[in-house]
Amino acid sequence: MRNLTNAPKIYVGGTYGQYNSGSLFGKWFDLTDYSDLKGFLQDCHEFHRNEFDSDGCRPELMFQDWENIPDFLISECSLHKEAFAYFQATSEMDEETAEAFEIYCKQINYWPSNGCELEDQIESFRESYQGFFGGCGKDATLEYTYQYVEDTGLLSGVPQALERYFDYEAFAKDLFLDGYSEYEGHIFIDY
Known part of the structure; x- marks a missing residue:
């Protein structure tokens, strides 16, 4: 425990x-x-x-x-x-992951009332949870968007002179309108 x-x-x-x-x-x-x-x-x-x-x-x-x-x-x-x-x-789990799992059970996948076994709930949590991007007054959705763009290589091949004009804030809004959710700094993929 x-x-x-x-x-x-x-x-x-x-x-x-x-x-x-x-x-x-x-x-x-x-x-x-x-x-x-x-x-x-x-x-x-x-x-x-x-x-x-x-x-x-x-x-x-x-x-x-x-x-x-x-x-x-x-x-x-x-x-x-x-x-x-x-x-x-x-x-x-570490404290941050345990906090995210509680959020997932309470606000996203509604365990145990969803009828899932705990092991299945943990597995779906691991697939959905992207990490903690909040803290110190940071906008978690924007922080995740920067990471997302880097991880996916979305701007790879774009000349650096044009890359700085990319609107991360607008892209973050679109990203979190359909496909991602943020709860208390924790980011989840919506399924």
């Missing part, structure tokens, strides 16, 4: 019954201590072992707060079954 400062954590503030009675008593659970959802939920229920619903069943847990967990993996009462696989996958 990621380093401790970015560790995914959940405050399990007991159950809905406790909450409705005015109690916020609970505990922060560091998810790096678990390898899967089952182990995490067992510890949560063990921590709240003295609570039962009116019918004697274990009550529904309430996740009152969380850190470093994308919203598409968690709600007030559930953690997605693929959350631990996601954490493992992003822990193997």
Whole structure:
């Protein structure tokens, strides 16, 4: 998993019954201590072992707060079954790539609601992601356009006297109208 400062954590503030009675008593659970959802939920229920619903069943847990967990993996009462696989996958990425993958899952390819397996999501991300071109007040679309023109050799063979008249800003607008997207400095190919 990621380093401790970015560790995914959940405050399990007991159950809905406790909450409705005015109690916020609970505990922060560091998810790096678990390898899967089952182990995490067992510890949560063990921590709240003295609570039962009116019918004697274990009550529904309430996740009152969380850190470093994308919203598409968690709600007030559930953690997605693929959350631990996601954490493992992003822990193997550098911070910039992990950030881009979260953006891709949340705003571009809508995982896990798209029904894709995590491995397929990662593969489509790798095909789409072009890199980070923002930072320090830079226009990421323009920075990518300069790189694109250089990488594709678009202006190769054009006399240098004419090359300086090429309108990179206009070309960037066209490039990002159809075929590319920019999110927080990260560039993606649209498929």
